Amino acid sequence: MLKGVETVAAKIDWTPMSLAALLTGRDKKITGAAIGVVSDLPCSLLDRIGELNLDSGDLFFAWEIASLAGRDLGFEKQRALLLLILAVQAMSVEGSTRLPLAESGHFNRILKDLQADDAEKAVIRVILGEAEKACDNPSDSGLAGIFGKPDHYRPLIFDHGCLYMQKLHAMEGRVGKLLKARITSVTMIGAIKPAVDEPEAVTLEEALREVFATPPTVGFVQAGLDEQQKLAICKALSGRITVISGRPGSGKTSIVASILRVLARTGRSLLQSVALAAPTGKAADRLRQSVTGQLAALEGAAEADLWLIDNCPPSTTLHRLLGYSPRRDRFWHNERNPLAEKLVIVDESSMVDLAMMDQILRALQPEARLILLGDADQLPSIESGAVLRDLCRSNVATKEKQRVVVLEKSYRAREEDSAGKRILEVAAVINEGRFPGEAGSGSALATRRGVSEILFEGVEHLMPGDEYQRAAFLTRWYELLNSRLTDLNERLSVTYRSGPAGFDPENTAKLKEVLDHFEQFRILCATRMPAGGAGSEEVNAWFFRRWLEHLKKEGLVNGSPHYLLGEPVLMTRNDYSLRLYNGDSGLVLNVVVESVARQRPAEPMAVFPRSGSFVAYPIEALRGRLDPAWATTVHKAQGSEYENVAIILPTVHVRPLTRELLYTAITRAKKSVVIVGPQEILNQGLKHSLERASGLADMLG
Template identity: 35%
Template sequence: MTDDSRDSALAPVSRFMAAAFGRHSGLEGKGVDELRTLVAALTTALLEGHICIELSERQRQLAARSLLTAVGSRAPLVLSGTRLYFGRYFGYESELSEMLVNLAAADDSSADREFKEKSRATMDMDPHQQRAVNLALTKKFCIISGGPGTGKTTLIISIISQLLDRHGTDLRIALAAPTGKAALRMQESIKTQLHELTLEPALAARFPAQATTLHRLLGLGRRPGRTTSQRSDPLVHDVVVVDEASMVDLAMMWRLSHALKKDARLILLGDRDQLASVESGAVLADCIDSLPNNVARLKKSYRFNRSIARLAEKIKTGAADEAWKSVTGSDNSAVAVAPADWLNACIAEYRHFLSLAEETADPIHYDAVFKRFKRFRVLCALRKGPSGAEEINLRIEQALKTMKIRTDAEGWYSGKPVLITSNDYDLDLFNGDIGICLPDSASDGVLRLWFEGSDGSFKKILPSQVPLHEPGWALTIHKSQGSEFEEVVVVLPEIDNRVLCRELLYTAVTRARARLSLVAQEDIFKSSVEKKTLRHSGLADRLAG
């Protein structure tokens, strides 16, 4: 469930949960109605990304009288101070906090001054980067927080190099990310950096070959009722590196922490100013706020376009007027308000892509097709409505069909992109994966859907096999997390919406490496910058002690 699609689920789910809890509460009369109201509010809060709700003293006393409520222990409802939880999420929060506190306090006994000083000399680093490397080498739990282009990939290569040099070939390292797109980009970035850096070939050869999704790493969905996150079957890895950690929700982080073997090292990479996870919790932000001794914040961007970086900084700090001036007063073409015919310009861009796709019939050259598609994207704040991703995709598809492109009987055509919206473990496809429809020269040019693997290879499936999906010309900003493009067009609605917030805009803006066009009215843009998302939980307090 993502962005504005949550709204349709709030009322019926909240009513169902309220009725179910009311029937078994042991309360009577007005007390039952009041408890139902609390349960409905808690359900709504959970669907909106919160872990708990705050209660008044009167509400707390009412909840405590219910047969379904326990104080500080597992039950259908749990009271902890003034906070009310569903029992499952109280368990996630309390157990995760205990594990992270213990992990954060653990030092690497094998690290010494020579080891730390050697890491400094490996590459030319600023003080923030030096701190990040030293933390990762000396702590069992480390968070490296920074925006795009701040050197997180370079640091990970330095860290892994030092760990491999110290611990030898037996060291087992996992690279993971919340989505397939993020895992692929993580692997691509590391591969590119390894080619550019002057590492010894023997050392470079010992780097992990692939990045994977957290779902795949933990074995989720493979065997019903059992995952590798069980304590009896821990991960074999000595080091687990998770990129795009802001996207990891409370439940997934709990599963990951449970899966770590004793003495494993956990390194989280992320940008705390991006959107929090789609599901409940803001684990990365809570950890950064409460575990400062385990956090390194990267400040300088080495790759980001300066105009885009300035705009992102204004949005991040909530400076709405200055942010708008950064868009309208930019003295270069990197950041601008989109012209009135912006959609026609997007369609023209995609027509060029389709021409390339139609001319490319050999899978040997499909890498160029995928690279070309990654160059440009339309990002929408909403899924539905006249400016939502569904409508923009429809309009783009209708316009592209005027090119008289060749389609098969089911309407598939060469170059059609699809976004997977559900997990299919048999096909090894996951929510957020991008595929492109292209001919298969091994099957007389029959169209197949091709997906890029983190190792640079491609796998193909029949269009009839594809799981739930939607066109990939325009994405919601939520779905774009974990991706970067050379050029981005960001589309905001003409009227305000609860989805619009500072984190959403920051995430959208930082998807663009070189050029950003904004489709937005001034008042909507400014109000979005001024709205900061806060998620209620007790994790930060628990971590802080």
């Protein structure tokens, strides 16, 4: 029972001791009552809990909270209370921070999902009414031990017509307070002065003038920074928080590079207190590569730019920046031990959940500046909260209090890149909830009736008539993947050598070619779980079987290994000791590790890119944290880009399939997108927008 007490304490932020005191002497009674209530629940509800991504632990946790009301509540009310708590939990698992209690919307939907009948809904309403009264008169009801007002410390909190878990309510309030303090505090541009001990330093106005006159242009068609980009740069240097939202190719990286160039001119010592970070290792690497690539492509670079190229701040993951300790499950940096950095730039901020934003804000010094970059129209974080979207929708985005800059233009596609332009056009139409190709959409979505018609250019929609045509598409994709690198079998059969200092330049160059090849192609799915052949696990299983047949035919494998040579892999959990992070992608290759003491025999190892080189780890060392990555969920692909993307739609509508998911999936591609699935399923996805219930936007207004 103590383990259950600790579980409840961890989830609602109470101490185990206080809960133990409440539950002392009632272990057997609680367990017996729980069995009575739970065993009386219909099997369909127990199944439905799984479909809502809740498990038996969540059910036990809900009962533990419900039991705090005491035994006098009565069977019907106990069961209704249990359903209500499960509803709040289900909203949290979906990514919301609260459950709105209005009759329409989330409340009715969640109760319907939990299969509550009209009688149970009526009892739940009675429970809510009694609970609100109990908040004012705690002695009148056992519900006072469960429900409270915003200034109370209870498992469930009433606030603004919504019901929160206490931990999320406290966290959302803290984040709102910290954000508001930053929003209302403005440090004027003139406050940044040239460093007195650096004679080459210039004023901020002079630095801005010079940087605006010589913008980076790598990969872009623009002749200079547009007005919104200039506004974003100035705001980033004049306030304690700036939010910059824009779709892919809108010039967010140009803004980061320009800010660093300004600081290199006003005082190089300032750059030593700049941190570049992102939620995942892959996104952090992309940020570093994009920024350094733009700096290296500057025409007629000034001396300050040349210095910056050699001294550009490194990028890192947010967990590493904040000093997360997996053993202690806490962060080294917080309000008592803040970050030394005076400017923190976070890319892919749409992936930052409420808990991580809480950690970032608490770890910043009061005078430090925070710049959040991202695309507010993309999928929000997997965990609770949609901070970037809330910031962009709040009063902070108004002209009177503007700390948000939305970039409208896109510079990703050159004039001759018609395929890239079509991808952006279709993405824009989908973002508006319209079907690409309909009258007035202005976008070109090419419809393909058969697999042989696919050109792998722009955006194409294959409407398979049956599962065999979907399999035919996977076969075509498989053949395309194999044909784009002519000596693929030779590259897979070779043994790569890693010495004490890692891979030498020759091996590094070879590894880059083969990993870059596999990173050009990615299949994206709405869900990981089985979905009529359209879940990422099902697609990966199909490719595994096909690839195994190929390797056996080529004599590159014996038996039935768990991972195959040339198989793309993805980290599913962080491993801080190995500096591998959730979302990092690599490839299985034969590697021999040589050291001064001994040489290990060659074995299949997972090879990952790292800071311009590569690292290799034995498969066994990563077991349980490694997944195949021929196909991934769209969520896992956030922060990544691929030349060619295929989106496999399920045969029936599933809840994760939303407008935001489709928009995010399409914008992962640079050259081609193939959407595979029925038009009615695509239409249903376009009609469903991902709405998260959150109070943050209202707090910031």
